[in-house]
Amino acid sequence: MPNIAKEIVSKPNAELNLTPRQIVTELDKYIIGQGEAKRAVAIALRNRWRRLIAPEHMREEIAPRNIIMIGPTGVGKTEIARRLARLTKSPFIKVEASKYTEVGYVGRDVESMIRELMDLAVGMVSQEEKEKMASKAVGLAEERILDMLLPGRSERSRQHSETGHAPGTTRSKLRKLLKDGRLEEREVPLEVEQSVSTSMTRIFTTVGLDEMEKNLSDAMSQLFPKKSHKRMVKVKEAREILIQEEANRLVDMDKVVAEAKLRVEQHGLVFIDEIDKVAGREHKGGPDVSREGVQRDLLPLVEGTTVPTKHGPVKTDHILFIAAGAFHVTKPSDLIPELQGRFPIRVELNSLNKEDFVRILTEPQNALIIQYQTLLGTEDVLLEFTPDAVEELARMACEVNDKQENIGARRLSTIMEKLLDEISFSAPEIAPTKIIINEGYVRERLAGVVGDIDLTRYIL
Numbered sequence: 001m002p003n004i005a006k007e008i009v010s011k012p013n014a015e016l017n018l019t020p021r022q023i024v025t026e027l028d029k030y031i032i033g034q035g036e037a038k039r040a041v042a043i044a045l046r047n048r049w050r051r052l053i054a055p056e057h058m059r060e061e062i063a064p065r066n067i068i069m070i071g072p073t074g075v076g077k078t079e080i081a082r083r084l085a086r087l088t089k090s091p092f093i094k095v096e097a098s099k100y101t102e103v104g105y106v107g108r109d110v111e112s113m114i115r116e117l118m119d120l121a122v123g124m125v126s127q128e129e130k131e132k133m134a135s136k137a138v139g140l141a142e143e144r145i146l147d148m149l150l151p152g153r154s155e156r157s158r159q160h161s162e163t164g165h166a167p168g169t170t171r172s173k174l175r176k177l178l179k180d181g182r183l184e185e186r187e188v189p190l191e192v193e194q195s196v197s198t199s200m201t202r203i204f205t206t207v208g209l210d211e212m213e214k215n216l217s218d219a220m221s222q223l224f225p226k227k228s229h230k231r232m233v234k235v236k237e238a239r240e241i242l243i244q245e246e247a248n249r250l251v252d253m254d255k256v257v258a259e260a261k262l263r264v265e266q267h268g269l270v271f272i273d274e275i276d277k278v279a280g281r282e283h284k285g286g287p288d289v290s291r292e293g294v295q296r297d298l299l300p301l302v303e304g305t306t307v308p309t310k311h312g313p314v315k316t317d318h319i320l321f322i323a324a325g326a327f328h329v330t331k332p333s334d335l336i337p338e339l340q341g342r343f344p345i346r347v348e349l350n351s352l353n354k355e356d357f358v359r360i361l362t363e364p365q366n367a368l369i370i371q372y373q374t375l376l377g378t379e380d381v382l383l384e385f386t387p388d389a390v391e392e393l394a395r396m397a398c399e400v401n402d403k404q405e406n407i408g409a410r411r412l413s414t415i416m417e418k419l420l421d422e423i424s425f426s427a428p429e430i431a432p433t434k435i436i437i438n439e440g441y442v443r444e445r446l447a448g449v450v451g452d453i454d455l456t457r458y459i460l
């Protein structure tokens, strides 16, 4: 057997061997604080890389160290997982534990998360492959357009053109025109495939059975021949369609699936949100009845099993699972013991205070203030926030979080939206202009709302 792991490591995917410190530094660009959680995920990720270059006989023995992140709502749990996945370019999926129910009950079965992950990886790899084939596909598509523009002489002329002879033919003249973009508006008869299956499955399946619908639709597309019909389209449109077609044809799907499987099995990352919602071992009947069932169904996945997918079996042994939950009512110790053992790393995320809010508003690359500045900037409305305005916003967010429900950093979104409501609405009329948002402006726009409990309940 070829040394698969070496192959992966030697790929030019530099993200794969970021050091823990580098990972934390990257996460710092988007998430304020929560150092402990960042460290934990960074270590887990690095350990996966270490495993891949470990001696072969040990490799299979090393299990991933799954993580549970515990912390109140809106403090960055999901955000950390999301950024992590982007950073590593791993196949990543985020699921809510509460949407699964025990096998046999209505709902999705837990294994579907692996199937989705595999689908996603296949999509990811085939996209990459298509991009690699792009220039080739463009060439082929253009030849096909030339065929359409010169009906009847396609084969012969094609041979000519490929051997490089007959430079002065109509075809090569046309090719030049085509390449120069001078034929964009011409119409060509294009054969478009139309799959019958999608409309048919719509009839067969009812709402909510998306998994089934997908499978059915796949099965049906094989059962029914694709219907195709000719349609006149502009060259520019035909080119797009044909490039897609040619790219699809050029991509070797077997290779794509093999690579996707490898990535899922070796680098896959599953983020299970709201794990606390399925914690608890009580048997009260009703919806609770399936909680423990979901945990039991999860167990084989995290322990390592083989899940059949439409792209073939996928082993879950080395997929990294990160679970997260607020654990307000339940505790990690309410999870069934086997599952607790499979999530040995616990990290707590802190609730955010005023200082954190100030930083969240300004520091991350996607900070809310920057987002609004960018949005309004497109209309020539330049926003500037004075430091005391930011302080005041953070203070108000804290106040509302204390008085109302604590929704963490999400509060900042509602506050900012309210603050800039007027400017967002009238921007086109007041532009171009520069507006300085200072403490006074913040108070003026928000004090009334923040001070009034009844109002905040609805508005913020």
Ligand SMILES: Nc1ncnc2c1ncn2[C@@H]1O[C@H](COP(=O)(O)OP(=O)(O)OP(=O)(O)O)[C@@H](O)[C@H]1O
Binding pocket: 030, 031, 032, 033, 034, 071, 072, 073, 074, 075, 076, 077, 078, 079, 080, 273, 325, 326, 360, 364, 408, 409, 410
């Ligand atoms: N520490 C933080 N630094 C920067 N932004 C943050 C931080 N915490 C939360 N946010 C922002 O707040 C929003 C909500 O955060 P996130 O989705 O991570 O919450 P969560 O911890 O997963 O909460 P829940 O338990 O409700 O799922 C995100 O848009 C994120 O950008």
Ligand SMILES: [Mg+2]
Binding pocket: 077, 078, 079, 273
């Ligand atoms: Mg979340």
